[in-house]
Each structure stands twice: as structure tokens, then as C-alpha cells.
Amino acid sequence: MERRVFNFNPGPATLPLPVLEQAQAELLNYQNTGMSVMEMSHRSKDFEEIVFTTEALFKEISGVGDDYRVLFLQGGASQQFALIPLNFLSADKTAAYAITGNFAKKAYEEATKLGKIHVAVNTADNKYKEIPRQEDLDIPADAAYLHITTNNTVYGTQWHYIPETNGVPLVADMSSDILSRPWDYQKFDLAYAGAQKNLGPSGVVVVLISKKMLEKVPETLPAIFNYYNLAKKNSLYNTPPTFGIYMLQLVLKWIKAQGGLEAMAKHNEEKAALVYEVIDRYDFYQGYAHKASRSFMNITFRLPTEELEQKFIQEAAAVGLVGLKGYRTVGGIRASVYNAMSRQGCEKLASFMEDFVKKHG
């Protein structure tokens, strides 16, 4: 191995080094099977063991009970945007969507092609700078579900509370903050996450779903889109993304070895604080998100000019801090600091930011 950089990409994102090292070591011969995990039949005992262990580990770490299933499916969050209305939004119902960012809006738009949608809240007028409060949410009592996006990757905002829905099923896209903190996952009837931010490589999506929700799936649905079928077959209805699930298992083992979600939250809060502290100390840096809505996963900020932002990105890359360019609708800088970003990476970024303001401020 040569030089590794600190990778602040928003997803696919940096992975824990020990996970990559283990994958590398056994890439040609998984646990003395004489083949790569990529070459194993998904119907083999060895691979079934991986799937069952991964589901059990996810349940253990997230703290959900036996009334939940955890599925490992192909695709990412964008596919769930379509599957959720297909499974749970019947023609006589309306689903509520909280539009709090880029992906929340995409989820909403995809759903409008499949059924009647009610906007529970839309923070676009405020440029998605803050998470709505409970009292901002308009949730029809008979809604099929409320859909929220717990962390907004593009804008750097994060829900720090779980909304009360008064019995309306709560569905969440947690792609960019799943397993980053202890949370009452059992308040969610369905939570999903593309793996490529906090859990593994792209191409696999985790779906945490209550058994109560599974009972609602209409039988007429194509088998490949049908959560009930996919759960009954233990994520093995069709050939799953086997290597992705294996990587996900390694990441879950790594999270557990770090001390689980309490330790993850401490790690994430402390390292994000290193960067936010520099932003708040210098007027040179302007945080994008309102303080109370700040994300511990994606840190967004602007510099005085676009030229300086460009220079920031270039000079950072030159010292091994990469992937810092903000999303086009926000501009500026975005540092994505998911579970796998080390404290050392954030220290180096904070220190670079101090140097940069001294040099150019």
C-alpha cells in the first residue's frame, strides 16, 4: 500500500482501513473456501451464514427486536423511493413527505408518479438550512406513512429528534446517518439506507422494516419489488450483491468493535466539533446550516469568495484532504465525516482551515 488520503467524499465514501485490509487479505480465498467471496454461490452455506450474521449484527447494533427484519437488497435509496409507494401507498390513500433537502425532494418527486402525495413540510424557501420543528409538520391522521430524510447530505442538516406521528407509520431515508448514533430505531416502521456512506460500498441498500409493515404489502406486486417476498426469502429471493453484503458485515463488526453506537456518536460528535469550532471561530468561514440543525455527518460552509473556495479545495487536495467540493446547489465546501472518517482526518482538516485563514483571510 502506498499513500492513503483523507477522503471527505459524500458517498461512496471512505471505509474503515481494517475493513479494507481484511477484504484485501481474503479476496482470493475467503476463509479457506478456495475462492473469493465474490465467487461463492449465494445459496451456499458459507454465504447464507454471512447474510444471517449480518442481519443479526444489524439488529444487535441498532437495538431492534424480533418484530423487525433487516433486508439487504440491490440498488440504493433511489430505488426505495419507488418501492415504498409501490408497497404502501394504495390508490385510496395519501402519503406525507417532509421535503428538507435534495434527496428528500427526489423521494417526493418519485412518489408523485405512483400515488397521491401530501407535503408535510417544505423547507425550500429557507434554502433547506434547518430541520423543521415538530409543530411545522402537517401529517394527515390517515396518511399511509410519513417519509422523512434523517440527514440531508447536500445541505448538512440532520434531524436531532424523531417526529411524533400519532400512529401514522414513520418511514425514513437514513442513507447518510444510519448507525451513526444511538436512536430508537423501533419508532420507525421502515428505515432504509444506501450502504455507500456509513455502511459499505455502493450497490447494496439496507431496509429495516417492521413485521407489521410487511403484512401490508399487496400480493399483486411484482416479486422483485415486494418487501414481503424479499423478507420471506431472507434477502435471497434473487442473487443479492454478495460482495457488498460481505463488506457491510465487516463494517458492522468494526462498529461493534469500536463500542457500538454510543462510541460512534461520541466519535462523530467530537470529530465534527473540531471542524465546526474553526468555522465558528473565524468570520472567514460561514456555516451553511443553522446551528441547531447541523449535521454530524456533512459539514457545509462557504468562504468569502468562490476563488478562495477553489483555492481551498486545491490546497487541501495537495496535502491529502480530498472530496471537499460542495454540491452545486450550495457551493462552497462540504466535508463528509461519516463513521469511517478518523479523528485524525478531522484534526488535519481543522488545522488546514486555520492555516488557510491565516494565509488568505
Next chain:
Amino acid sequence: MERRVFNFNPGPATLPLPVLEQAQAELLNYQNTGMSVMEMSHRSKDFEEIVFTTEALFKEISGVGDDYRVLFLQGGASQQFALIPLNFLSADKTAAYAITGNFAKKAYEEATKLGKIHVAVNTADNKYKEIPRQEDLDIPADAAYLHITTNNTVYGTQWHYIPETNGVPLVADMSSDILSRPWDYQKFDLAYAGAQKNLGPSGVVVVLISKKMLEKVPETLPAIFNYYNLAKKNSLYNTPPTFGIYMLQLVLKWIKAQGGLEAMAKHNEEKAALVYEVIDRYDFYQGYAHKASRSFMNITFRLPTEELEQKFIQEAAAVGLVGLKGYRTVGGIRASVYNAMSRQGCEKLASFMEDFVKKHG
């Protein structure tokens, strides 16, 4: 690396050793980027380069022209079973399906949930032992498309001709024999293949589609299911299975380095012949598929008793020949010998079969 076995699994299946070795070598640092290819943004220049190169390579190897696109999507063939009727079967039309095996039947069943389906042929009565002839196919002149499955993994049969459809668009599941021989791919309006047999790891599906077909996609379709949208965005509408596409690119480079499809066909025919020759030489072995329909990818045969079959599988595994158990509806033995199975593997299997019949026959 320790011992590698000869892996006759039907898919996920064995991969070329040089491909795995390259992936292993650069797993922690892809081409001096300082990160794994799994950690790269799908919007980065480096990854876009991989996608564009992979599409160009696929077109070069398959010999299709500029009126085709090659997409690399999430999921596998099972998802295409649903996407094809969603994209191309309007309410006023009927689609024709040739039911020639297990996956052909699954494609048919999924389609019946989405539109009106006509059975062009069904070889179930003959236990799927042979591929239908042109004159067996009943293709309505106004069908939306004819769907065939070019190689039947479970039964070990393969289409050795491309059916004439008289203008009806031809759609094919080529999951288990894509790029295994030179073929006139331009006779197909859409050909798709889960990567995990001839092209790479599971979790990525290749869709070869004519631009003419893309024009037929209805705008109302959810974006994630919409081939037109997916093609327009160059397989980057959402986060694609980046590592799978990278592996697929390495496999395509390997195919090209071997001499392309002419060389692949020679390699595949010769090595399958080694095994078929033993089957035909001894009454002890009974080939499942009719000779004229035999597959060069999956070799299916029975032994005199199930006990002997069990013993065969065990003794073969003991000498490093694994994944030989037949599918439950056929029983017996299945040797899957895709592109990446070496001649040496088939030689060893043929030699083992000779020894086995001498010992137990």
C-alpha cells in the same frame, strides 16, 4: 494466497484469476488516488472514466454500433424481468415469451403481473430438454416484443441460433452466456445479463439496448425504472454499484486480452467438449439436455443413482472440484463452465469423471 479450487458454481461464479489479483493489488489505493475504487465518488473524473471505458469496451467486444447504448445498472436479471414490461408493454399490447427453463419462466411470471402476455412456446412438457426450433415459435405480428433466454442455466440448454421475429423487437436474458461467443448482438433490441456468471460479481446488470427502443419508454415511468432516463444519465442517474462496474471492466479487458469473442468461443467449446466427451463415452453418465441443444456454459448430467451422485459431489470436492450439485428440479450434476473456467479445470473434471466411473461404474 493459499489453495484455489476449481469452482463450477452456476453464479456467482469463478472469476479470472488475473482480474482478482489486480483488484486485490489496488484494493486500498486505486491508481494512486489514495483510496479504494469502492471509496471513489461516482461523480469523480476517475470513476466516470471507468464507466465510459467499460461501455466502449463492451461495444467493441460485442461488435454493436453507435445505435446502441450499454447500461450498467443495479440489481440483476430478476429486476429486468419487471423493468422490461414496465418500459415496453403498454396496456394495448401483448408481449410474447418463450418459456424454455427456470429463469425464462420467472421472467414470464413476473411479466404477467404487469401486462398481457402471450406464450410463444413452452418446453415444460419436454422437461426443458431442448431449445425450440424457429417453426415452434408463435410470435404475434403486433407483439410488443419477444422475450427469450439464450442459455438455460438450470437445464443446460442454449440457443444456437437467433430467432427471426419479422420486425417484432427481440429481447433476451443473456445472463448465463453473454460474451461467450461471437454473435450478431445487433439483432437484439435489448439484451441483459446479471454480471455474476460471465462478467463479474453479482449486483450489477448489463443492459444492451438500441436507441430505437429507448425512444419508446413512457415518460410517466418512475425515474429509477426508466431506461431512457438511465441511458441519458450514462448509468449515473443514481449511485451505481461502482465496485461491480470496475470488476466488470477488468473482466472485459481480460476477454479482450484473450482474443475477444472468437477466442472465447473456441476456449468454451473445447473445454465443454472435454466433459461432454466423457458423458457420451460412458453409459454411466446420462446427459440431461438433448445433444443439439447442449450448452457450452452449463453441463448437466445424471448418474445411475442419487447415492452415486452424492458420492460424486463429495469425492469431487475432496480433490478441489466444487459447486457441482445440480439444481433441485433436475437433480444430478451441473458443471458451470463460463468464460472464466479454465481448460485445466475441465481437464481435471473430465479426468475425475473417468476415474469415478472406473471406481464406481
